[in-house]
Amino acid sequence: MKYFYTRLIFIGLLVFSRGISFGQQGGVTYTDRSSPFGIVSFSAASQLTEISNTTHIDGYVKKYGNGPFSFPVGHKGFYRPFAANTDGTIGAYFQENPNVATLPTGGPFLVSNIASSLGKVSTKEYWDINGSNQSSVTLSWDVASGVASLTDSALSKLTIVGWNIAASEWEPITSTVDAVKLSGGVSTISNGSITTVQEIVPNNFSVYTLGALISNSVPVSYGGILELVNCTEIKGWVWDQNYPNADITVELFEGDVIYATTKANIQRADLPNSGPGSGRYGFSIATPVALNDGAIHQLGVRVKNSNFVLASSPRSLNCAYEGSFETADCYAIKGWVWDRNNPNSALNIEILEGNTVVATTLANLDRTDINVGTGKYGFDFELPIAFRDGQPHQFNLRIKGTTFNLSGSPRTVNCQNNIYNGNFEVADCSKISGWVSATNYPNSAVDVELVEGNNVVVSATANIYRADLNMGTKKYGFSIAIPSSLKNGQSRVLSVRVKGSTYVLSGSPKTVTCAAPAQYAGDFELLDCNTIKGWAWASNYPDTSMTVEVLEGTSIRATVVANIFRQDLFDSGKGNGKYGFTIPLPALLRNGQARQLSIRIKGTIYTLSGSPKTVTCAAPAIYNGNFEIANCDKVSGWASASNYLDSAVVVELVEGSNVVAIGTANLYRGDLSMGTKKYGFNIALPSSLKNGQARQLSVRIKGTTYVLPGSTKTVTCASPAQYAGDFELLDCNTIKG
Known part of the structure; x- marks a missing residue:
């Protein structure tokens, strides 16, 4: 006797054998093929074994869930599975000639009606496959399918075909023969499987079967x-x-x-x-x-x-994790963990209470005591204040994305409720500040929330050192920059409370009224080895000059007030036009390397357009030398640029602010043990300095402020004689004058 099922559902492992009976004949389970047809349903995780011509589903099978699944379908004692991979796919196998098909609705499916690229369509069998989700589709065959006759023994011509109900014809679906067939082993002319190259929507075709192309299909590569x-x-x-x-x-x-x-x-x-x-x-x-x-x-x-x-x-x-859940108290959860296969990577740890992940932390703290790998595998996670509620809490620690629990798990804490104390002290247009502590947990920092009405505006941790507090660690202060969202010219009523609690600090509420935030604009226009130039302003504060910062990465290299009048800015409608700035390029940026600079308005994150710019400038000279001699004949010594030893420097003889002579330091000095040794200078003392008065003289490098060591020297030289005379006579007896 046959039993027909309208609905059977199997989840997990299903084994067909002749020794098991659940409404089947000879190991075959039947469902009604007429609409509405009966369905045997499986989950995508179901594992099917011992399926054959004598043990299968003769009717419709439905798959729940996504993932590859082989539908165990057959008909009239012929097992012919197909495969699909998306949720909700339904299908059945028909061991019948499509020319005389009465099921499903829409038959018969005449094999003489074929697309021009097809040579033949199978008259042995077809599959009814339904589904609205895109899926790859795999069909199978054995000797009874007659693939050799269908393709003239050329598997390269085999293809999946589908009946296009609108065109009333069979159309080829690009597909390739599986090197490893659906049931395992190599696909051959007598037994194998074939899969669509791209996913298709099963509902786009009424039924499917095997066909032969006129030309060979292109093999996979x-x-x-x-x-x-x-x-x-x-x-x-x-x-x-x-x-x-x-x-x-x-x-x-x-x-x-x-x-x-x-x-x-x-x-x-x-x-x-x-x-x-x-x-x-x-x-x-x-x-x-x-x-x-x-x-x-x-x-x-x-x-x-x-x-x-x-x-x-x-x-x-080799996933060999190692670690330990060492301590859990009312302050912190501590331990370490590492992956010996990836010793340079830090692992994320999940703190669980039951099956709920209550927090995660990264195990990357340096632990020199564990003597494995880099040692940077520790974690020290502050216990959330929500667990200080007078109730016991049991925690497990596991590596995120795994089932590996750290040794020492679980651990239990039972912490009394927090007792808070604190004060909301200052509220102005720059900051919100005050202090708060949990008096029964003096070593723990408390998180606070700035609240307006029922809205949390911003959060912070109260962990700033306050010398004026005579309790615990004194690290209970907080200072919060007032958010720009509160700066709109309107009165804002603010309170501070402990995060995760209803405790509101004394001193709450406070009222602040702050002008709207500045609307910045500006441009970084020029960067060369001499100058940094641009402009910046706040369009809604046109009478206020902006201070700008020159940034290299996160380092501030210079600051300047943007208050130079610029006719072009004034003409373009930018306030009074006094928004320009010009900065000499800082010497430390001249080192022969590319330096990338940006400009932002001080106290903000606003970066001027045109940022960043790059400049490469030679390093400034590093001077060295000595002013050695000053007398009534000469001034001498030596000078060099120690990082440009192949170049001679020019020196100036200076009295006060007046340059009285210039010379080049290029004389050979055998006593110097550097470079070319051609760094000496010898300047004749100018006669203008010889007037019987003491003269205070220095020597500096021309074009710089570098004054040679040995400066200042004093010389006092008599005025040069004022001569007069006449050579009057010369003869063979006398010279006279």
Whole structure:
């Protein structure tokens, strides 16, 4: 006797055998094929074994959930599975000629009505597959399917075809023969499977079967790399060079064990630049929990239903975590954990109460006492104040994304309620400040909230040292910059309370009225080895000059007030036009290296347009020398630029602010032990300095303020004689004058 089912649901492992009976005949379960047809339903996680011509579902099967699934369908004693991968797909197999089909509605499906690229369509069988979600579809065949006759023994011509009800014809669906067939083993002319290259919406065709193309189909040509295998993630990419838009599913495997499957459809911006198509070929698999066992695993990734294994497979994985949940008290949760396979990576730790994650923290604190790896595996997490409620709380610690619990878990804390004390002291247009502590937890900082009505405006931690507080650590102060949202020229009534509580600080509420925030504008116009130039203003405060900061990264290199009149700014309608600035390039930026500078308005995060700019300027000279001699004949010594030893410097002889002579320091000095030794100078004392008076003389490098050591020297030189005379006579007896 046959029993027909309208609905059976199986979740998990389903084993068909002749020894089990649940409304089946000879191991075959039947459902009604007439509309409304009966359905046997499975979850995507169901595992089916011992399926054959004598043990299968003769009727419709429905799949719940996403993931690859082989539908165990057959008809008239012929088991002929198909596969799909999306939720809600329903289907049945018909071992009948489509020419005489009466089911499903819309038959018959005449095999003489075919698209021009088709040679033949099977008269042996067809599948009714339904679903509104896109899915890859795989059909199977055996000897009874007559694929050899259908394709003239050329598997390269085989294709999946679908009946287009609107056109009343069979149309080819781009597909490729699976190197590894649905049931395992190699696809041959007598037994195998074939899969659509791209996902399709099953409802787009009435029924499906096998057909033969007039010309050979293009074979697949896979390429890809297994890039990363660690205890958190397995990632890489794969594509089909002949079918660049193909929807490819990959399998994570070890030997005969398949741990996971996923679609390779993540967009990878780096791939198009190196060649592979659109770049939508990436995949990422969360490392399965089963691999988190401390054993060494050799993992590979391959294209599903193929023999193609990604380059760099296999990769070794040994997820051997180690760590300890050391302490839990009313202040903190402490411990350490590391991954010996990735000793340079810090792990995220989840703090759980029951199955609820109450907090996460990063284990990256330096712990020299544990003597493993880098030692930077510690964590010290402050216990949230919500757990100081007089009730016991039991915590477990586990590595995020795994089931690995730290040794020492669980631990229990039972902390009395917080007793708060504090004061809201200052509220002005710059800041909100005050102090607060939990008096029964003096070593713990408290978080506060600035509140307007029922709205939390901003939060902060009260951990600033206050010398005036005579309690505990004294680290209970807070100072909060008043948010710009409160600056609108209107009165704002503000209170401060302890976060996560109803405790409002004494001194609350306070009222502030702050002008609207400035509307900044400006431009960084010029950067060269001499000058930094631009302009800045606040359009709603046109009479106020802005101070700007020159930034290199986060370092401030110079500040200046933008108050220089600029006719062009005035002419363009920018207030009084007094918003320009010019800054000499700081000497420390002249070092022969590229320096990237930005300009922002001081006290804000507003960066001027035109930022950043880059300049490369030679390093400033580093001078050295000595003023050695000053007498009535000469001034001498030596001078050099120690970082430009191949260049001679020019020196000036200076009296007061007056330059009285110039010379080049290029005389050879054998006593100098540097560079070319050509750094001496010898300047004749100008006669203008010889007047019988003491003269105070210095020597400096021309064009600088660098004065040579040995300056100042004093010389007093008599006035030069004022001569007169005449050579009057010369003869053979006398010289006279």
